[in-house]
Amino acid sequence: MKRESIGLKAVSLAAMLFLYGPIVVLVLYSFNAAHLSMAWSGATLKWYATLLYDGALLAATANSLFVAVVSTIVATGLGGLLALGMERMPHRRQQTIEGGLVLPLVIPEVMMGIALMLFFVMLKMPLGLTTVILGHIVFNIPLVTIMLRARLRKLDPALGEAAADLGAGSWQIFRYVTLPLLRPAIWGAVLVAFTVSLDDFLVTFFTAGPGATTLPLKVYSMIKSGVTPEINALSALLLGISMACVGLSLHLQRREV
Amino acid sequence: MASLSTSPPSLSDGSFSSTPPTIEIQGIVRRHGAVTAVDGISFEVRRGEFFSILGPSGAGKTSVLRMLAGFEDPDEGDLLIDGRSMLHVPPNRRPVNLVFQSYALFPHLTVFENVAFGLRMRRVPAPRIAEQVRQALLMVKLLGKEARLPAQLSGGEQQRVALARALVNKPAVLLLDEPLAALDQQLRQQMQVELKSIQEQAGLTCVCVTHHQEEAMMMSDRIAVMHQGRMLQIGPPREVYERPQSLFVSRFLGVSNELPGKIVGTREGKTVFQPADDGQPSLLVPAVSGQESDRPATLSLRPEQLRLTQERSSLSDEVLSGRIEKVLFAGSEMKYLIRVSRDHLWEVDTRPSAHSAGFTPGATVFLHWSTSDGRLFVE
Numbered sequence: 001m002k003r004e005s006i007g008l009k010a011v012s013l014a015a016m017l018f019l020y021g022p023i024v025v026l027v028l029y030s031f032n033a034a035h036l037s038m039a040w041s042g043a044t045l046k047w048y049a050t051l052l053y054d055g056a057l058l059a060a061t062a063n064s065l066f067v068a069v070v071s072t073i074v075a076t077g078l079g080g081l082l083a084l085g086m087e088r089m090p091h092r093r094q095q096t097i098e099g100g101l102v103l104p105l106v107i108p109e110v111m112m113g114i115a116l117m118l119f120f121v122m123l124k125m126p127l128g129l130t131t132v133i134l135g136h137i138v139f140n141i142p143l144v145t146i147m148l149r150a151r152l153r154k155l156d157p158a159l160g161e162a163a164a165d166l167g168a169g170s171w172q173i174f175r176y177v178t179l180p181l182l183r184p185a186i187w188g189a190v191l192v193a194f195t196v197s198l199d200d201f202l203v204t205f206f207t208a209g210p211g212a213t214t215l216p217l218k219v220y221s222m223i224k225s226g227v228t229p230e231i232n233a234l235s236a237l238l239l240g241i242s243m244a245c246v247g248l249s250l251h252l253q254r255r256e257v
Numbered sequence: 258m259a260s261l262s263t264s265p266p267s268l269s270d271g272s273f274s275s276t277p278p279t280i281e282i283q284g285i286v287r288r289h290g291a292v293t294a295v296d297g298i299s300f301e302v303r304r305g306e307f308f309s310i311l312g313p314s315g316a317g318k319t320s321v322l323r324m325l326a327g328f329e330d331p332d333e334g335d336l337l338i339d340g341r342s343m344l345h346v347p348p349n350r351r352p353v354n355l356v357f358q359s360y361a362l363f364p365h366l367t368v369f370e371n372v373a374f375g376l377r378m379r380r381v382p383a384p385r386i387a388e389q390v391r392q393a394l395l396m397v398k399l400l401g402k403e404a405r406l407p408a409q410l411s412g413g414e415q416q417r418v419a420l421a422r423a424l425v426n427k428p429a430v431l432l433l434d435e436p437l438a439a440l441d442q443q444l445r446q447q448m449q450v451e452l453k454s455i456q457e458q459a460g461l462t463c464v465c466v467t468h469h470q471e472e473a474m475m476m477s478d479r480i481a482v483m484h485q486g487r488m489l490q491i492g493p494p495r496e497v498y499e500r501p502q503s504l505f506v507s508r509f510l511g512v513s514n515e516l517p518g519k520i521v522g523t524r525e526g527k528t529v530f531q532p533a534d535d536g537q538p539s540l541l542v543p544a545v546s547g548q549e550s551d552r553p554a555t556l557s558l559r560p561e562q563l564r565l566t567q568e569r570s571s572l573s574d575e576v577l578s579g580r581i582e583k584v585l586f587a588g589s590e591m592k593y594l595i596r597v598s599r600d601h602l603w604e605v606d607t608r609p610s611a612h613s614a615g616f617t618p619g620a621t622v623f624l625h626w627s628t629s630d631g632r633l634f635v636e
Binding site for chain 2: 156158159161162163164165166167168169172176177180181
């Protein structure tokens with residue numbers, strides 16, 4: 001065994017605590033029986049149960065799932081087509097498009113949110129679920145395209161030629177060779193896009209109108225009247241779903257073939 | 258096995274000229290930007306013939322193969338298969354199949370599905386697919402591995418799947434791109450023999466691209482040596498090896514023992530060659546055209562055309578003296594490196610048993626060869 005310095009261990013431990021401590025506390029207190037108290041008074045699942053009877057919360061959940069599903073499907077379709085199309089472009093044009101793709105991911109999300117809001121107002125579009133979905137599609141397309149391109153680049157270009165040589169037309173090459181080989185990456189991209197959409201706060205905050213409250217917006221409005229154990233329970237649930245999706249996505253990405 | 262042959266040709270009589278050519282290449286040119294990869298070449302391949310294009314990397318041989326497969330179109334010239342021009346015919350409509358250098362097996366499909374791919378694309382009924390795939394796998398000795406994925410196969414087995422996947426379609430021409438390059442030496446030699454026997458059994462017309470001269474010579478009916486986009490020489494392996502028409506071909510196909518000098522005249526209908534190095538006698542070589550006196554030229558001989566003796570014997574052969582510089586034992590043969598002039602080392606291969614005494618470094622020896630074996634390249 002290699003001896004590690006005690007100092008390094010201590011710093012690592014402190015960093016881990018700083019990163020994950022709050023999350024652990026949040027999850028723990030979602031099981032705390034006491035209401036409005038930081039004192040531990042026994043474990044319970046009742047806060048999870050009360051979530052089920054909160055009508056406004058259920059409506060927000062429905063909104064969130066609707067936005068996430070629709071924006072993921074549309075973004076996967078468009079982002080996938082873009083990734084496939086880019087493969088056939090000259091190298092320089094690919095680079096230009098790639099630059100444009102990364103932009104929505106690197107500019108501050110607040111600005112993205114404000115820009116989208118102003119854009120929708122300019123078009124005189126009423127802010128609501130439609131505008132939220134459009135906003136989510138905007139940041140999900142680059143995610144999907146970048147993930148699929150990573151996979152496409154690993155494929156042997158001779159595979160498409162081999163299929164053509166064996167009599168396949170371009171649709172058959174896509175149907176029987178490209179698509180099956182891309183499938184794990186597509187599912188991975190779907191899960192990541194779904195998670196990012198489900199968790200998004202800023203873009204949603206600026207593009208949502210009345211009646212378009214999603215779960216993160218609901219949590220934010222609930223927290224104004226104090227941190228309740230229900231919020232802890234809701235957050236813990238969101239956290240669990242996100243981690244499961246991202247974990248599954250990573251697993252699919254790593255799989256060979 | 259006979260069912261895999263398109264129409265069994267009779268190779269025994271050796272007269273290819275009686276059958277119409279399967280492939281006719283007419284002055285094709287292919288440019289990649291400013292580079293001319295293929296610079297106006299023409300050749301024909303006859304039915305049932307194994308034709309190899311041999312050349313160093315960058316010679317343009319892969320471009321020729323890709324134009325036959327349909328992945329590239331020539332900028333000039335025409336390309337006919339069975340009398341039909343292939344210009345602008347997409348790869349999926351051509352009666353050819355290519356065995357890729359990387360094999361390009363579909364990683365998500367089993368061995369069976371890989372081999373069946375071409376038949377499925379042509380909508381062959383399932384029972385016939387099953388039977389034809391079985392026959393193809395039998396031919397490449399892979400029966401019983403139908404359910405494996407390519408990743409579960411060894412390199413040699415993958416190579417066989419790639420071959421079966423092409424063979425099963427009964428192509429008019431089978432194209433091979435460095436087919437054995439990825440295999441280790443032992444497997445490679447074994448596959449050379451197998452590939453050749455499959456080709457002969459099925460009466461396949463093959464065009465093979467390779468930079469491996471031994472492989473090309475062993476498998477081919479004819480070889481074409483390509484260099485810088487041009488074909489330097491086309492002919493049966495033995496003819497190209499023994500009678501190269503240029504120094505490049507001579508050097509590319511094995512060891513070329515060379516000596517520079519000039520033509521000094523004719524004697525008894527043969528050309529007289531005077532080595533540039535003082536002290537070497539003039540030598541006779543078969544008559545070469547354009548043999549004006551004082552033309553600089555280079556003499557070339559193959560290692561196995563030379564015989565070594567200790568004493569100058571009065572044979573009618575050509576003789577040159579030299580000093581043994583190195584003796585290399587290579588199992589089935591002895592290689593001697595002999596200095597014949599200040600700047601020229603020649604290699605001579607002999608069977609060790611025939612010269613049990615052998616020669617030792619430093620010894621003066623005489624190199625003999627038949628006048629008809631000498632090749633003179635006029636500059």
